[in-house]
Amino acid sequence: MFNFVDSKLAPKVSCKSPATENYEVDNLISSNSVDRIRGFISYPSIKPPVDVEFVFLCPVNIHYIVLNTTVGNQKCSGIELFAKTEHLDYSSIGKSVYNAAGVIFCNSRKYSKYDSYPNFNTSFQKVFFKSDTFKYFLNATGIKVLIFRTDKSVPCLGSVEVWGIPSKTCSKVTVNTITKLATNRCTEFSPTQTIKTEEFIIPEDFKDDLTYEIMTIPMTLPCGKTIDQSTLEKHLESEKCFGRKPCDPFTGVKFNDSLKPVMNVALKSRIDMFMLQNSHRPELLNTKRILGRAISNSSESDTSRERMSVQCDEGDLEVAIANAKRSANFTIFTSDESNSTINKCGACKTESNFLYKILCNHLFCRSCLLELCQSLVCSICNKSFVKNDVKKCYF
Structure with a gap:
Protein backbone atom coordinates (compact mmCIF):
# COMPACT_ATOMS: atom_id res chain seq x y z
CA MET A 1 0.00 0.00 0.00
CA ASN A 184 12.25 5.93 -4.54
CA ARG A 185 12.36 7.91 -1.29
CA CYS A 186 13.79 7.88 2.18
CA THR A 187 11.99 6.26 5.06
CA GLU A 188 8.67 8.03 5.34
CA PHE A 189 7.86 10.04 8.42
CA SER A 190 4.43 9.32 9.83
CA PRO A 191 3.19 11.33 12.84
CA THR A 192 1.05 8.38 13.91
CA GLN A 193 4.05 6.05 14.21
CA THR A 194 6.64 5.96 16.95
CA ILE A 195 9.99 7.38 15.89
CA LYS A 196 13.19 7.00 17.86
CA THR A 197 14.90 10.34 18.39
CA GLU A 198 17.41 11.65 20.84
CA GLU A 199 15.96 12.38 24.24
CA PHE A 200 14.93 16.00 24.64
CA ILE A 201 14.66 17.27 28.22
CA ILE A 202 13.12 20.57 29.31
CA PRO A 203 14.69 21.82 32.58
CA GLU A 204 12.36 21.45 35.53
CA ASP A 205 12.75 25.08 36.64
CA PHE A 206 11.43 26.21 33.23
CA LYS A 207 8.06 24.58 33.95
CA ASP A 208 5.04 26.11 35.71
CA ASP A 209 4.68 24.69 39.25
CA LEU A 210 0.90 24.51 38.75
CA THR A 211 0.35 23.49 35.11
CA TYR A 212 3.77 21.86 34.56
CA GLU A 213 4.05 23.59 31.16
CA ILE A 214 7.02 25.64 29.99
CA MET A 215 6.62 29.26 31.08
CA THR A 216 6.80 32.39 28.95
CA ILE A 217 6.70 35.06 31.68
CA PRO A 218 7.76 33.45 35.01
CA MET A 219 6.37 35.09 38.16
CA THR A 220 7.91 34.16 41.53
CA LEU A 221 5.32 34.06 44.34
CA PRO A 222 5.91 35.04 47.99
CA CYS A 223 5.94 31.34 48.90
CA GLY A 224 8.91 30.75 46.57
CA LYS A 225 7.02 28.88 43.85
CA THR A 226 7.21 30.11 40.25
CA ILE A 227 4.25 30.08 37.85
CA ASP A 228 3.52 31.63 34.46
CA GLN A 229 1.85 35.04 34.31
CA SER A 230 -1.12 33.60 32.40
CA THR A 231 -1.64 31.03 35.18
CA LEU A 232 -1.50 33.77 37.80
CA GLU A 233 -4.04 35.87 35.89
CA LYS A 234 -6.44 32.93 35.67
CA HIS A 235 -6.09 32.38 39.42
CA LEU A 236 -6.78 36.07 40.15
CA GLU A 237 -9.86 35.99 37.90
CA SER A 238 -11.11 32.90 39.72
CA GLU A 239 -10.62 34.55 43.11
CA LYS A 240 -12.42 37.66 41.88
CA CYS A 241 -15.45 35.57 40.85
CA PHE A 242 -15.78 34.38 44.45
CA GLY A 243 -15.31 37.88 45.84
CA ARG A 244 -11.88 37.17 47.29
CA LYS A 245 -8.82 39.41 47.17
CA PRO A 246 -5.71 38.41 45.18
CA CYS A 247 -3.75 35.78 47.05
CA ASP A 248 -1.01 33.17 46.70
CA PRO A 249 -2.52 30.07 44.98
CA PHE A 250 -0.35 27.75 47.09
CA THR A 251 -0.65 29.28 50.58
CA GLY A 252 -3.73 31.53 50.31
CA VAL A 253 -1.79 34.50 51.79
CA LYS A 254 -3.17 37.83 50.55
CA PHE A 255 -0.91 39.96 48.37
CA ASN A 256 0.28 43.36 49.66
CA ASP A 257 3.12 45.82 49.02
CA SER A 258 5.70 43.58 50.66
CA LEU A 259 4.23 40.21 49.65
CA LYS A 260 3.46 40.16 45.96
CA PRO A 261 4.49 38.24 42.81
CA VAL A 262 7.67 39.43 41.15
CA MET A 263 8.77 38.72 37.59
CA ASN A 264 11.83 36.46 37.55
CA VAL A 265 13.90 38.31 34.97
CA ALA A 266 16.91 36.00 35.17
CA LEU A 267 14.77 32.90 34.67
CA LYS A 268 12.91 34.50 31.75
CA SER A 269 16.23 35.26 30.04
CA ARG A 270 17.27 31.62 30.42
CA ILE A 271 13.92 30.39 29.06
CA ASP A 272 14.08 32.76 26.07
CA MET A 273 17.61 31.59 25.24
CA PHE A 274 16.54 27.95 25.59
CA MET A 275 13.55 28.50 23.27
CA LEU A 276 15.74 30.30 20.73
CA GLN A 277 18.37 27.55 20.68
CA ASN A 278 15.77 24.77 20.40
CA SER A 279 13.20 26.44 18.13
CA HIS A 280 13.69 23.65 15.58
CA ARG A 281 12.61 20.95 18.03
CA PRO A 282 9.21 19.33 17.26
CA GLU A 283 8.41 19.30 21.00
CA LEU A 284 8.39 23.12 21.06
CA LEU A 285 6.55 23.86 17.81
CA ASN A 286 3.16 24.25 19.54
CA THR A 287 4.47 26.04 22.61
CA LYS A 288 2.54 29.23 23.31
CA ARG A 289 4.19 32.57 22.75
CA ILE A 290 3.00 35.68 24.60
CA LEU A 291 3.20 38.77 22.41
CA GLY A 292 1.15 41.03 24.67
CA ARG A 293 -2.33 42.42 24.19
CA ALA A 294 -3.76 45.90 24.23
CA ILE A 295 -6.51 47.04 26.59
CA SER A 296 -9.50 47.67 24.35
CA ASN A 297 -12.28 48.80 26.66
CA SER A 298 -13.00 50.27 30.05
CA SER A 299 -13.90 46.96 31.69
CA GLU A 300 -10.47 45.56 30.83
CA SER A 301 -8.90 48.78 32.14
CA ASP A 302 -10.73 48.33 35.46
CA THR A 303 -9.49 44.79 35.70
CA SER A 304 -5.91 45.87 35.08
CA ARG A 305 -6.17 48.49 37.83
CA GLU A 306 -7.35 45.84 40.26
CA ARG A 307 -4.11 43.97 39.60
CA MET A 308 -2.00 46.82 40.95
CA SER A 309 -0.69 44.48 43.64
CA VAL A 310 0.88 42.37 40.91
CA GLN A 311 2.10 44.97 38.45
CA CYS A 312 4.40 47.96 38.82
CA ASP A 313 2.66 51.30 39.48
CA GLU A 314 3.32 53.91 36.81
CA GLY A 315 3.67 56.70 39.38
CA ASP A 316 6.39 54.77 41.22
CA LEU A 317 8.22 54.31 37.92
CA GLU A 318 8.15 58.04 37.19
CA VAL A 319 9.52 58.84 40.65
CA ALA A 320 12.28 56.25 40.23
CA ILE A 321 13.27 57.73 36.85
CA ALA A 322 13.29 61.27 38.26
CA ASN A 323 15.47 60.20 41.21
CA ALA A 324 17.88 58.43 38.87
CA LYS A 325 18.30 61.55 36.75
CA ARG A 326 19.15 63.63 39.84
CA SER A 327 21.93 61.23 40.77
CA ALA A 328 25.52 62.48 40.40
CA ASN A 329 26.45 59.28 38.52
CA PHE A 330 23.73 59.74 35.88
CA THR A 331 25.16 60.77 32.50
CA ILE A 332 23.02 62.62 29.94
CA PHE A 333 23.94 61.92 26.33
CA THR A 334 21.48 64.38 24.75
CA SER A 335 22.30 67.95 23.76
CA ASP A 336 21.75 70.94 26.03
CA GLU A 337 19.01 72.25 23.73
CA SER A 338 16.84 69.20 24.36
CA ASN A 339 17.10 69.74 28.12
CA SER A 340 16.78 73.51 28.12
CA THR A 341 12.97 73.43 28.36
CA ILE A 342 11.70 72.62 31.86
CA ASN A 343 8.27 71.00 31.96
CA LYS A 344 6.24 71.54 35.10
CA CYS A 345 2.84 70.53 36.35
CA GLY A 346 0.40 73.44 36.12
CA ALA A 347 -0.98 72.74 39.59
CA CYS A 348 1.87 71.57 41.87
CA LYS A 349 4.73 72.96 39.72
CA THR A 350 6.58 69.63 39.89
CA GLU A 351 9.18 69.09 37.17
CA SER A 352 8.67 65.92 35.12
CA ASN A 353 9.29 64.50 31.67
CA PHE A 354 5.98 62.61 31.86
CA LEU A 355 2.97 64.92 32.02
CA TYR A 356 -0.64 64.75 30.87
CA LYS A 357 -2.25 67.37 28.61
CA ILE A 358 -5.98 68.09 28.67
CA LEU A 359 -8.17 69.82 26.07
CA CYS A 360 -7.08 73.36 27.04
CA ASN A 361 -3.37 72.36 26.55
CA HIS A 362 -2.49 72.71 30.24
CA LEU A 363 -0.10 70.13 31.65
CA PHE A 364 -0.61 68.17 34.88
CA CYS A 365 1.21 65.38 36.66
CA ARG A 366 -0.49 62.07 37.35
CA SER A 367 -1.57 62.81 40.94
CA CYS A 368 -3.01 66.22 40.06
CA LEU A 369 -4.80 64.80 37.03
CA LEU A 370 -6.51 62.18 39.18
CA GLU A 371 -7.91 64.98 41.38
CA LEU A 372 -9.09 66.92 38.31
CA CYS A 373 -10.85 63.83 36.94
CA GLN A 374 -13.27 63.97 39.87
CA SER A 375 -14.67 67.35 38.72
CA LEU A 376 -13.50 67.28 35.06
CA VAL A 377 -12.70 71.02 35.25
CA CYS A 378 -9.25 72.54 34.65
CA SER A 379 -7.93 74.21 37.84
CA ILE A 380 -6.11 76.88 35.78
CA CYS A 381 -8.66 78.09 33.22
CA ASN A 382 -11.83 76.45 34.64
CA LYS A 383 -12.63 74.86 31.27
CA SER A 384 -14.38 71.50 31.32
CA PHE A 385 -12.96 68.39 29.64
CA VAL A 386 -13.65 64.68 29.32
CA LYS A 387 -11.38 61.77 30.18
CA ASN A 388 -11.00 60.76 26.54
CA ASP A 389 -9.33 64.14 25.81
CA VAL A 390 -6.42 63.43 28.18
CA LYS A 391 -3.15 62.68 26.37
CA LYS A 392 0.18 61.64 27.81
CA CYS A 393 3.15 63.75 26.77
CA TYR A 394 6.75 62.54 26.55
CA PHE A 395 9.55 65.12 26.66
Whole structure:
Protein backbone atom coordinates (compact mmCIF):
# COMPACT_ATOMS: atom_id res chain seq x y z
CA MET A 1 0.00 0.00 0.00
CA PHE A 2 0.99 3.61 -0.55
CA ASN A 3 0.18 6.83 1.26
CA PHE A 4 -1.39 8.85 -1.56
CA VAL A 5 -1.01 12.20 0.26
CA ASP A 6 2.76 11.67 0.44
CA SER A 7 4.54 14.58 -1.26
CA LYS A 8 6.34 12.10 -3.55
CA LEU A 9 3.02 11.17 -5.16
CA ALA A 10 2.24 14.83 -6.01
CA PRO A 11 -1.14 15.25 -4.27
CA LYS A 12 -3.00 18.55 -4.25
CA VAL A 13 -4.68 20.14 -1.23
CA SER A 14 -6.94 23.17 -0.91
CA CYS A 15 -9.13 24.89 1.66
CA LYS A 16 -11.44 27.86 1.16
CA SER A 17 -11.08 29.01 4.78
CA PRO A 18 -8.06 31.16 5.74
CA ALA A 19 -5.40 29.62 7.97
CA THR A 20 -3.25 30.81 10.85
CA GLU A 21 0.19 32.02 9.79
CA ASN A 22 2.70 29.13 9.51
CA TYR A 23 -0.15 26.62 9.89
CA GLU A 24 -1.36 26.64 6.29
CA VAL A 25 -3.14 23.67 4.74
CA ASP A 26 -0.11 23.00 2.49
CA ASN A 27 1.73 21.70 5.57
CA LEU A 28 -0.35 18.50 5.35
CA ILE A 29 1.40 17.42 2.11
CA SER A 30 4.72 19.21 2.56
CA SER A 31 7.99 17.36 1.95
CA ASN A 32 9.49 19.25 4.90
CA SER A 33 8.98 17.23 8.10
CA VAL A 34 9.00 20.38 10.28
CA ASP A 35 6.12 21.87 8.26
CA ARG A 36 4.20 18.59 8.36
CA ILE A 37 4.44 18.45 12.15
CA ARG A 38 2.88 21.92 12.40
CA GLY A 39 -0.26 20.76 10.62
CA PHE A 40 -3.19 22.95 9.63
CA ILE A 41 -5.01 25.42 11.91
CA SER A 42 -7.68 27.70 10.53
CA TYR A 43 -7.81 31.39 11.38
CA PRO A 44 -8.97 31.95 15.02
CA SER A 45 -12.18 33.72 13.95
CA ILE A 46 -13.25 30.83 11.66
CA LYS A 47 -15.98 28.54 12.99
CA PRO A 48 -17.00 25.06 11.75
CA PRO A 49 -17.76 23.74 9.22
CA VAL A 50 -14.41 23.84 7.43
CA ASP A 51 -13.56 21.46 4.58
CA VAL A 52 -10.12 20.42 3.31
CA GLU A 53 -9.96 18.84 -0.16
CA PHE A 54 -7.27 16.41 -1.40
CA VAL A 55 -6.84 15.38 -5.06
CA PHE A 56 -4.81 12.26 -5.92
CA LEU A 57 -2.46 11.58 -8.81
CA CYS A 58 -4.61 8.63 -9.96
CA PRO A 59 -7.81 6.81 -8.90
CA VAL A 60 -7.23 5.05 -5.56
CA ASN A 61 -8.64 1.95 -3.93
CA ILE A 62 -8.67 3.29 -0.35
CA HIS A 63 -8.01 0.79 2.44
CA TYR A 64 -7.98 3.21 5.38
CA ILE A 65 -7.60 6.91 6.17
CA VAL A 66 -5.83 8.21 9.30
CA LEU A 67 -6.84 11.69 10.51
CA ASN A 68 -4.89 13.22 13.38
CA THR A 69 -7.26 15.99 14.51
CA THR A 70 -5.20 17.42 17.39
CA VAL A 71 -2.68 20.26 17.04
CA GLY A 72 -1.31 21.45 20.36
CA ASN A 73 -4.29 22.66 22.41
CA GLN A 74 -6.57 22.67 19.36
CA LYS A 75 -8.79 19.62 18.90
CA CYS A 76 -11.62 18.56 16.60
CA SER A 77 -14.36 16.15 17.67
CA GLY A 78 -16.55 15.78 14.58
CA ILE A 79 -15.42 14.68 11.10
CA GLU A 80 -17.33 13.75 7.95
CA LEU A 81 -15.52 12.20 4.99
CA PHE A 82 -16.49 12.68 1.33
CA ALA A 83 -15.07 11.01 -1.80
CA LYS A 84 -15.43 11.53 -5.52
CA THR A 85 -14.65 9.54 -8.66
CA GLU A 86 -13.99 10.48 -12.28
CA HIS A 87 -17.72 10.32 -13.07
CA LEU A 88 -19.36 10.97 -9.66
CA ASP A 89 -19.25 14.11 -7.55
CA TYR A 90 -18.54 14.16 -3.81
CA SER A 91 -20.64 11.89 -1.61
CA SER A 92 -20.39 11.13 2.11
CA ILE A 93 -18.56 7.84 2.83
CA GLY A 94 -18.18 8.15 6.61
CA LYS A 95 -19.00 10.31 9.61
CA SER A 96 -17.91 10.26 13.24
CA VAL A 97 -18.32 12.22 16.46
CA TYR A 98 -15.60 11.12 18.87
CA ASN A 99 -13.56 11.99 21.94
CA ALA A 100 -10.05 10.91 20.94
CA ALA A 101 -6.83 12.30 19.47
CA GLY A 102 -8.00 11.39 15.99
CA VAL A 103 -10.16 9.09 13.89
CA ILE A 104 -9.42 6.26 11.43
CA PHE A 105 -11.85 5.39 8.62
CA CYS A 106 -11.42 1.78 7.44
CA ASN A 107 -12.68 -0.38 4.60
CA SER A 108 -14.82 -3.08 6.24
CA ARG A 109 -13.88 -5.51 3.44
CA LYS A 110 -10.23 -5.31 4.51
CA TYR A 111 -10.48 -4.84 8.28
CA SER A 112 -12.86 -5.67 11.10
CA LYS A 113 -13.45 -4.50 14.64
CA TYR A 114 -10.76 -6.83 15.95
CA ASP A 115 -8.47 -6.99 12.90
CA SER A 116 -6.52 -3.79 12.29
CA TYR A 117 -3.68 -2.74 10.06
CA PRO A 118 -0.07 -2.91 11.38
CA ASN A 119 1.03 -0.15 13.78
CA PHE A 120 -2.60 0.72 14.49
CA ASN A 121 -2.79 3.77 16.79
CA THR A 122 -5.00 2.74 19.71
CA SER A 123 -5.50 6.36 20.81
CA PHE A 124 -7.53 6.99 17.63
CA GLN A 125 -11.16 5.95 17.18
CA LYS A 126 -11.86 3.40 14.46
CA VAL A 127 -14.80 4.02 12.11
CA PHE A 128 -15.83 2.06 8.99
CA PHE A 129 -16.86 3.43 5.60
CA LYS A 130 -20.56 3.37 4.82
CA SER A 131 -21.50 0.00 3.36
CA ASP A 132 -23.35 1.46 0.36
CA THR A 133 -20.51 3.74 -0.85
CA PHE A 134 -17.96 1.19 -2.13
CA LYS A 135 -18.05 2.63 -5.64
CA TYR A 136 -16.63 5.86 -4.25
CA PHE A 137 -13.67 4.71 -2.16
CA LEU A 138 -12.71 1.90 -4.54
CA ASN A 139 -12.06 4.45 -7.35
CA ALA A 140 -11.54 7.71 -5.46
CA THR A 141 -9.83 10.53 -7.32
CA GLY A 142 -10.08 12.81 -4.31
CA ILE A 143 -11.47 13.16 -0.79
CA LYS A 144 -12.87 16.02 1.23
CA VAL A 145 -12.46 16.19 5.04
CA LEU A 146 -15.28 18.22 6.60
CA ILE A 147 -14.67 19.45 10.16
CA PHE A 148 -18.12 20.16 11.57
CA ARG A 149 -17.39 20.06 15.30
CA THR A 150 -14.51 21.16 17.56
CA ASP A 151 -13.64 20.80 21.22
CA LYS A 152 -13.81 24.50 22.20
CA SER A 153 -11.10 25.35 19.67
CA VAL A 154 -10.64 26.30 16.02
CA PRO A 155 -10.82 23.72 13.20
CA CYS A 156 -7.49 21.96 12.69
CA LEU A 157 -5.78 18.87 11.27
CA GLY A 158 -2.51 17.52 12.62
CA SER A 159 -1.90 15.10 9.75
CA VAL A 160 -3.72 13.11 7.06
CA GLU A 161 -2.77 9.71 5.64
CA VAL A 162 -4.68 7.99 2.82
CA TRP A 163 -3.45 4.41 2.45
CA GLY A 164 -4.43 2.22 -0.46
CA ILE A 165 -3.44 0.90 -3.85
CA PRO A 166 -4.01 2.18 -7.40
CA SER A 167 -7.53 1.42 -8.61
CA LYS A 168 -8.21 -1.43 -11.03
CA THR A 169 -9.13 1.18 -13.63
CA CYS A 170 -5.51 2.41 -13.71
CA SER A 171 -3.26 1.23 -16.54
CA LYS A 172 -0.08 -0.76 -15.94
CA VAL A 173 1.99 2.29 -16.87
CA THR A 174 0.24 4.33 -14.15
CA VAL A 175 0.73 1.57 -11.56
CA ASN A 176 4.45 1.27 -12.41
CA THR A 177 4.86 5.04 -12.20
CA ILE A 178 3.17 5.19 -8.78
CA THR A 179 5.35 2.33 -7.53
CA LYS A 180 8.57 4.00 -8.69
CA LEU A 181 7.60 7.36 -7.17
CA ALA A 182 6.57 5.81 -3.85
CA THR A 183 9.55 3.48 -3.42
CA ASN A 184 12.25 5.93 -4.54
CA ARG A 185 12.36 7.91 -1.29
CA CYS A 186 13.79 7.88 2.18
CA THR A 187 11.99 6.26 5.06
CA GLU A 188 8.67 8.03 5.34
CA PHE A 189 7.86 10.04 8.42
CA SER A 190 4.43 9.32 9.83
CA PRO A 191 3.19 11.33 12.84
CA THR A 192 1.05 8.38 13.91
CA GLN A 193 4.05 6.05 14.21
CA THR A 194 6.64 5.96 16.95
CA ILE A 195 9.99 7.38 15.89
CA LYS A 196 13.19 7.00 17.86
CA THR A 197 14.90 10.34 18.39
CA GLU A 198 17.41 11.65 20.84
CA GLU A 199 15.96 12.38 24.24
CA PHE A 200 14.93 16.00 24.64
CA ILE A 201 14.66 17.27 28.22
CA ILE A 202 13.12 20.57 29.31
CA PRO A 203 14.69 21.82 32.58
CA GLU A 204 12.36 21.45 35.53
CA ASP A 205 12.75 25.08 36.64
CA PHE A 206 11.43 26.21 33.23
CA LYS A 207 8.06 24.58 33.95
CA ASP A 208 5.04 26.11 35.71
CA ASP A 209 4.68 24.69 39.25
CA LEU A 210 0.90 24.51 38.75
CA THR A 211 0.35 23.49 35.11
CA TYR A 212 3.77 21.86 34.56
CA GLU A 213 4.05 23.59 31.16
CA ILE A 214 7.02 25.64 29.99
CA MET A 215 6.62 29.26 31.08
CA THR A 216 6.80 32.39 28.95
CA ILE A 217 6.70 35.06 31.68
CA PRO A 218 7.76 33.45 35.01
CA MET A 219 6.37 35.09 38.16
CA THR A 220 7.91 34.16 41.53
CA LEU A 221 5.32 34.06 44.34
CA PRO A 222 5.91 35.04 47.99
CA CYS A 223 5.94 31.34 48.90
CA GLY A 224 8.91 30.75 46.57
CA LYS A 225 7.02 28.88 43.85
CA THR A 226 7.21 30.11 40.25
CA ILE A 227 4.25 30.08 37.85
CA ASP A 228 3.52 31.63 34.46
CA GLN A 229 1.85 35.04 34.31
CA SER A 230 -1.12 33.60 32.40
CA THR A 231 -1.64 31.03 35.18
CA LEU A 232 -1.50 33.77 37.80
CA GLU A 233 -4.04 35.87 35.89
CA LYS A 234 -6.44 32.93 35.67
CA HIS A 235 -6.09 32.38 39.42
CA LEU A 236 -6.78 36.07 40.15
CA GLU A 237 -9.86 35.99 37.90
CA SER A 238 -11.11 32.90 39.72
CA GLU A 239 -10.62 34.55 43.11
CA LYS A 240 -12.42 37.66 41.88
CA CYS A 241 -15.45 35.57 40.85
CA PHE A 242 -15.78 34.38 44.45
CA GLY A 243 -15.31 37.88 45.84
CA ARG A 244 -11.88 37.17 47.29
CA LYS A 245 -8.82 39.41 47.17
CA PRO A 246 -5.71 38.41 45.18
CA CYS A 247 -3.75 35.78 47.05
CA ASP A 248 -1.01 33.17 46.70
CA PRO A 249 -2.52 30.07 44.98
CA PHE A 250 -0.35 27.75 47.09
CA THR A 251 -0.65 29.28 50.58
CA GLY A 252 -3.73 31.53 50.31
CA VAL A 253 -1.79 34.50 51.79
CA LYS A 254 -3.17 37.83 50.55
CA PHE A 255 -0.91 39.96 48.37
CA ASN A 256 0.28 43.36 49.66
CA ASP A 257 3.12 45.82 49.02
CA SER A 258 5.70 43.58 50.66
CA LEU A 259 4.23 40.21 49.65
CA LYS A 260 3.46 40.16 45.96
CA PRO A 261 4.49 38.24 42.81
CA VAL A 262 7.67 39.43 41.15
CA MET A 263 8.77 38.72 37.59
CA ASN A 264 11.83 36.46 37.55
CA VAL A 265 13.90 38.31 34.97
CA ALA A 266 16.91 36.00 35.17
CA LEU A 267 14.77 32.90 34.67
CA LYS A 268 12.91 34.50 31.75
CA SER A 269 16.23 35.26 30.04
CA ARG A 270 17.27 31.62 30.42
CA ILE A 271 13.92 30.39 29.06
CA ASP A 272 14.08 32.76 26.07
CA MET A 273 17.61 31.59 25.24
CA PHE A 274 16.54 27.95 25.59
CA MET A 275 13.55 28.50 23.27
CA LEU A 276 15.74 30.30 20.73
CA GLN A 277 18.37 27.55 20.68
CA ASN A 278 15.77 24.77 20.40
CA SER A 279 13.20 26.44 18.13
CA HIS A 280 13.69 23.65 15.58
CA ARG A 281 12.61 20.95 18.03
CA PRO A 282 9.21 19.33 17.26
CA GLU A 283 8.41 19.30 21.00
CA LEU A 284 8.39 23.12 21.06
CA LEU A 285 6.55 23.86 17.81
CA ASN A 286 3.16 24.25 19.54
CA THR A 287 4.47 26.04 22.61
CA LYS A 288 2.54 29.23 23.31
CA ARG A 289 4.19 32.57 22.75
CA ILE A 290 3.00 35.68 24.60
CA LEU A 291 3.20 38.77 22.41
CA GLY A 292 1.15 41.03 24.67
CA ARG A 293 -2.33 42.42 24.19
CA ALA A 294 -3.76 45.90 24.23
CA ILE A 295 -6.51 47.04 26.59
CA SER A 296 -9.50 47.67 24.35
CA ASN A 297 -12.28 48.80 26.66
CA SER A 298 -13.00 50.27 30.05
CA SER A 299 -13.90 46.96 31.69
CA GLU A 300 -10.47 45.56 30.83
CA SER A 301 -8.90 48.78 32.14
CA ASP A 302 -10.73 48.33 35.46
CA THR A 303 -9.49 44.79 35.70
CA SER A 304 -5.91 45.87 35.08
CA ARG A 305 -6.17 48.49 37.83
CA GLU A 306 -7.35 45.84 40.26
CA ARG A 307 -4.11 43.97 39.60
CA MET A 308 -2.00 46.82 40.95
CA SER A 309 -0.69 44.48 43.64
CA VAL A 310 0.88 42.37 40.91
CA GLN A 311 2.10 44.97 38.45
CA CYS A 312 4.40 47.96 38.82
CA ASP A 313 2.66 51.30 39.48
CA GLU A 314 3.32 53.91 36.81
CA GLY A 315 3.67 56.70 39.38
CA ASP A 316 6.39 54.77 41.22
CA LEU A 317 8.22 54.31 37.92
CA GLU A 318 8.15 58.04 37.19
CA VAL A 319 9.52 58.84 40.65
CA ALA A 320 12.28 56.25 40.23
CA ILE A 321 13.27 57.73 36.85
CA ALA A 322 13.29 61.27 38.26
CA ASN A 323 15.47 60.20 41.21
CA ALA A 324 17.88 58.43 38.87
CA LYS A 325 18.30 61.55 36.75
CA ARG A 326 19.15 63.63 39.84
CA SER A 327 21.93 61.23 40.77
CA ALA A 328 25.52 62.48 40.40
CA ASN A 329 26.45 59.28 38.52
CA PHE A 330 23.73 59.74 35.88
CA THR A 331 25.16 60.77 32.50
CA ILE A 332 23.02 62.62 29.94
CA PHE A 333 23.94 61.92 26.33
CA THR A 334 21.48 64.38 24.75
CA SER A 335 22.30 67.95 23.76
CA ASP A 336 21.75 70.94 26.03
CA GLU A 337 19.01 72.25 23.73
CA SER A 338 16.84 69.20 24.36
CA ASN A 339 17.10 69.74 28.12
CA SER A 340 16.78 73.51 28.12
CA THR A 341 12.97 73.43 28.36
CA ILE A 342 11.70 72.62 31.86
CA ASN A 343 8.27 71.00 31.96
CA LYS A 344 6.24 71.54 35.10
CA CYS A 345 2.84 70.53 36.35
CA GLY A 346 0.40 73.44 36.12
CA ALA A 347 -0.98 72.74 39.59
CA CYS A 348 1.87 71.57 41.87
CA LYS A 349 4.73 72.96 39.72
CA THR A 350 6.58 69.63 39.89
CA GLU A 351 9.18 69.09 37.17
CA SER A 352 8.67 65.92 35.12
CA ASN A 353 9.29 64.50 31.67
CA PHE A 354 5.98 62.61 31.86
CA LEU A 355 2.97 64.92 32.02
CA TYR A 356 -0.64 64.75 30.87
CA LYS A 357 -2.25 67.37 28.61
CA ILE A 358 -5.98 68.09 28.67
CA LEU A 359 -8.17 69.82 26.07
CA CYS A 360 -7.08 73.36 27.04
CA ASN A 361 -3.37 72.36 26.55
CA HIS A 362 -2.49 72.71 30.24
CA LEU A 363 -0.10 70.13 31.65
CA PHE A 364 -0.61 68.17 34.88
CA CYS A 365 1.21 65.38 36.66
CA ARG A 366 -0.49 62.07 37.35
CA SER A 367 -1.57 62.81 40.94
CA CYS A 368 -3.01 66.22 40.06
CA LEU A 369 -4.80 64.80 37.03
CA LEU A 370 -6.51 62.18 39.18
CA GLU A 371 -7.91 64.98 41.38
CA LEU A 372 -9.09 66.92 38.31
CA CYS A 373 -10.85 63.83 36.94
CA GLN A 374 -13.27 63.97 39.87
CA SER A 375 -14.67 67.35 38.72
CA LEU A 376 -13.50 67.28 35.06
CA VAL A 377 -12.70 71.02 35.25
CA CYS A 378 -9.25 72.54 34.65
CA SER A 379 -7.93 74.21 37.84
CA ILE A 380 -6.11 76.88 35.78
CA CYS A 381 -8.66 78.09 33.22
CA ASN A 382 -11.83 76.45 34.64
CA LYS A 383 -12.63 74.86 31.27
CA SER A 384 -14.38 71.50 31.32
CA PHE A 385 -12.96 68.39 29.64
CA VAL A 386 -13.65 64.68 29.32
CA LYS A 387 -11.38 61.77 30.18
CA ASN A 388 -11.00 60.76 26.54
CA ASP A 389 -9.33 64.14 25.81
CA VAL A 390 -6.42 63.43 28.18
CA LYS A 391 -3.15 62.68 26.37
CA LYS A 392 0.18 61.64 27.81
CA CYS A 393 3.15 63.75 26.77
CA TYR A 394 6.75 62.54 26.55
CA PHE A 395 9.55 65.12 26.66
